[in-house]
Amino acid sequence: MKAVRPPLPGWLETLRQRLFATPVDIAVSFLCLYVVWRISVPLVDWLLVEANWRGTSREDCTNAGACWVFIRARFAQFMYGQYPVPERWRVDLLGVLAVCVAAALSWRRLPRRREAAIAALVVLPPLGIWLLYGGLGLRIVETREWGGLMLTLFLAIYAGLIAIPLGILLALGRRSRLPLIRFASIVFIEFWRGVPIITVIFLASLLLPLIMPTGFNVDRLARAVIGLAFVIAAYMAEAVRGGLQALPDGQVEAAQALGLGYWRITRLIVLPQALRIALPAMTNEFIALFKNTTLVLIVSIFDLLGIAQAALADPAWVGMNMEAYVFAGAIYWFACFGLSQWSRRQEKRLSAAYGR
Amino acid sequence: MIRFLRDRKVRDVLWQALATVGLVVVVVFFVRNASDNMVKAGIASGFQFLWRDSGIEVPFNITGYKPSDTILALLWTGIVNTILVSAAAVVVATVIGFTVGLMRLSHNWLLSTLAAVYIEFVRNIPLLFFVLFWYFGVLAALPTPKESYDFLGIAFLNRRGLSIPLPNDVAGFQLALLAIAVLIVAQIGLARWAKARQARTGRDFPTWMVGFVLCGLLPIVALAVAGAATSWDVPTLRGFNYRGGFVLVPEFVALFMALSTYTAGFIAEVVRGGIQSVRQGQIDAARALGLTPGRVVRLVVIPQAMPVIIPPITSQYLNLIKNSSLGAAIAYPEIVAVFMGSALVATGQAIEIIAITLGIYLTIGLAVSAFMNWYNARHRLVTR
Numbered sequence: 001m002k003a004v005r006p007p008l009p010g011w012l013e014t015l016r017q018r019l020f021a022t023p024v025d026i027a028v029s030f031l032c033l034y035v036v037w038r039i040s041v042p043l044v045d046w047l048l049v050e051a052n053w054r055g056t057s058r059e060d061c062t063n064a065g066a067c068w069v070f071i072r073a074r075f076a077q078f079m080y081g082q083y084p085v086p087e088r089w090r091v092d093l094l095g096v097l098a099v100c101v102a103a104a105l106s107w108r109r110l111p112r113r114r115e116a117a118i119a120a121l122v123v124l125p126p127l128g129i130w131l132l133y134g135g136l137g138l139r140i141v142e143t144r145e146w147g148g149l150m151l152t153l154f155l156a157i158y159a160g161l162i163a164i165p166l167g168i169l170l171a172l173g174r175r176s177r178l179p180l181i182r183f184a185s186i187v188f189i190e191f192w193r194g195v196p197i198i199t200v201i202f203l204a205s206l207l208l209p210l211i212m213p214t215g216f217n218v219d220r221l222a223r224a225v226i227g228l229a230f231v232i233a234a235y236m237a238e239a240v241r242g243g244l245q246a247l248p249d250g251q252v253e254a255a256q257a258l259g260l261g262y263w264r265i266t267r268l269i270v271l272p273q274a275l276r277i278a279l280p281a282m283t284n285e286f287i288a289l290f291k292n293t294t295l296v297l298i299v300s301i302f303d304l305l306g307i308a309q310a311a312l313a314d315p316a317w318v319g320m321n322m323e324a325y326v327f328a329g330a331i332y333w334f335a336c337f338g339l340s341q342w343s344r345r346q347e348k349r350l351s352a353a354y355g356r
Numbered sequence: 357m358i359r360f361l362r363d364r365k366v367r368d369v370l371w372q373a374l375a376t377v378g379l380v381v382v383v384v385f386f387v388r389n390a391s392d393n394m395v396k397a398g399i400a401s402g403f404q405f406l407w408r409d410s411g412i413e414v415p416f417n418i419t420g421y422k423p424s425d426t427i428l429a430l431l432w433t434g435i436v437n438t439i440l441v442s443a444a445a446v447v448v449a450t451v452i453g454f455t456v457g458l459m460r461l462s463h464n465w466l467l468s469t470l471a472a473v474y475i476e477f478v479r480n481i482p483l484l485f486f487v488l489f490w491y492f493g494v495l496a497a498l499p500t501p502k503e504s505y506d507f508l509g510i511a512f513l514n515r516r517g518l519s520i521p522l523p524n525d526v527a528g529f530q531l532a533l534l535a536i537a538v539l540i541v542a543q544i545g546l547a548r549w550a551k552a553r554q555a556r557t558g559r560d561f562p563t564w565m566v567g568f569v570l571c572g573l574l575p576i577v578a579l580a581v582a583g584a585a586t587s588w589d590v591p592t593l594r595g596f597n598y599r600g601g602f603v604l605v606p607e608f609v610a611l612f613m614a615l616s617t618y619t620a621g622f623i624a625e626v627v628r629g630g631i632q633s634v635r636q637g638q639i640d641a642a643r644a645l646g647l648t649p650g651r652v653v654r655l656v657v658i659p660q661a662m663p664v665i666i667p668p669i670t671s672q673y674l675n676l677i678k679n680s681s682l683g684a685a686i687a688y689p690e691i692v693a694v695f696m697g698s699a700l701v702a703t704g705q706a707i708e709i710i711a712i713t714l715g716i717y718l719t720i721g722l723a724v725s726a727f728m729n730w731y732n733a734r735h736r737l738v739t740r
Contacts, residue, residue, distance in 0.1 A: 199717065214393060
């Protein structure tokens with residue numbers, strides 16, 4: 001009979017069970033530790049210990065590690081692209097405004113929260129375009145001067161603003177009683193889901209000018225937003241459809257028995273529940289959209305990644321590839337990871353509140 | 357009139373008629389604008405351009421394409437290159453994905469955390485980032501041909517790509533592949549026979565061991581024999597570059613690395629979800645029957661996890677094929693780069709070229725989903 005070893009005190013026992021339970025486990029654990037060691041030590045060395053933080057030019061980078069001087073020198077470009085310096089307050093103002101409104105709306109006990117949300121959705125997007133583009137008293141800043149993180153956020157948010165309502169409509173259309181509407185929705189969804197996003201961005205930038213009346217010019221950036229929005233709407237529709245399918249039939253039948261019409265059932269009964277179920281899937285699609293905004297690089301629009309890429313061509317800062325990529329990648333990572341964590345929290349909160 | 361509108365059937369017809377008319381009006385509007393604009397810009401239409409000489413250089417092709425060939429041949433080269441990089445990346449992504457997914461389920465805390473870090477790292481960063489990172493960050497930092505990384509003196513990695521040896525005579529390999537196909541068929545037949553016999557007589561047959569020899573060891577022997585039978589064209593350093601053999605250009609290597617490591621993160625999550633979907637009671641029951649851990653996995657876990665894993669994994673493969681279009685960003689000559697890029701610039705026939713490109717991707721997508729439906733119908737879990 002095998003001798004049963006007495007349990008070690010407290011966390012040591014946990015450690016033993018989690019890492020050193022069997023000889024194989026011990027070997028695996030040490031192998032893992034070795035891998036972590038081999039990767040993290042040079043990485044931390046390069047990122048922090050040996051890195052250069054102070055200075056203004058390439059000559060200040062004397063240590064063996066990363067040259068963060070480069071990021072400091074080009075920080076404004078990473079944020080705003082070629083947006084003219086005296087006008088950058090407009091971007092900042094919009095950003096502060098958007099954050100404040102979002103913060104106020106996420107406060108659950110805000111009086112008249114629903115009305116305030118609708119008002120914000122109606123007012124903010126046009127206000128944003130006015131602030132960024134100009135006109136009506138503000139200097140006009142052409143979209144080709146936009147760039148950097150600001151452009152990434154613009155693309156993601158405005159494409160999302162089109163894609164979410166369109167996606168909900170498409171999902172409803174796909175489950176419609178009317179065969180023609182259903183067929184049209186299916187064709188739309190499957191078409192855009194079936195082709196690579198890069199080809200859609202190409203397509204939007206080549207075909208939109210062609211199919212508009214002569215003299216009617218669609219802005220380059222607007223083409224990219226429309227192209228992205230259509231694809232994401234198709235994916236969004238599938239996410240919403242998941243929520244619609246999860247809804248028990250009894251809900252609609254009960255509402256019908258009460259004498260409600262299609263739109264009222266949809267607005268009051270179906271969508272509030274279906275969207276709640278679909279929220280995690282929809283957040284995933286939004287994360288995908290955020291990542292896919294990088295593809296506008298292919299039509300020479302310089303979002304955050306594009307600016308990082310363009311910065312590599314600067315003769316004053318040759319060989320800063322790694323620094324530029326690490327900086328841009330970290331921003332994408334934190335944004336996407338944060339979003340997915342937020343979605344997980346919401347999912348938990350909602351499932352606790354509604355018992356799903 | 358009002359009462360007439362209250363009839364649901366009448367309203368349904370009216371709504372659909374309205375939607376159809378609206379759609380037709382929009383489409384006609386766009387098409388008329390397009391034809392007007394094309395006439396004004398003097399753009400030709402039709403598909404004759406496919407048979408014109410392309411005059412476009414493609415630095416990486418295995419189809420034997422030359423710039424004096426037609427645009428159709430150029431398109432074919434793009435398709436082959438897309439398939440080449442996708443196929444290679446699918447295999448490697450599956451291997452990494454399954455490994456990481458299983459690591460994620462390990463009870464060893466360090467191992468599963470390492471896997472989790474990999475998954476969260478890869479999934480939260482845009483794919484284009486990885487493509488550019490590998491191309492401009494990693495491969496551009498490789499040494500010059502003179503200081504190449506040398507793998508056993510037959511393969512060489514430098515900033516011009518990966519040079520690998522090429523057999524001078526492929527007949528032996530064709531024979532070996534034929535032999536492998538025969539072996540696989542034999543293994544399938546054997547497995548069927550063994551299963552039937554076990555059902556009939558209860559006698560066990562070491563199918564897995566035999567399968568390991570038939571489909572694992574013998575193919576390696578066959579390939580080794582074929583490799584030994586032919587002479588090899590090994591790349592050698594001449595002047596400033598390697599000559600001979602076959603060069604996998606850096607664009608291919610970068611795209612392949614990015615696609616396989618990125619998709620692997622998604623496949624790992626699929627694998628984890630599939631295996632976790634097998635209820636613990638199933639495993640407990642299998643153990644209670646006295647099955648060995650290996651058999652629990654083989655006979656209880658995998659058969660129930662696979663139907664859950666296969667459909668999402670297929671859509672990941674499909675995503676990978678679509679994502680290979682990101683090669684256009686680093687000028688890897690796949691469909692989008694050579695056709696939507698070079699050929700479109702050369703001919704100006706945007707509508708035809710876009711239609712063909714989208715058609716190709718849609719065909720691939722339809723084929724894959726047809727397979728998926730067939731698989732789902734065949735492997736639907738029968739529950740009582």
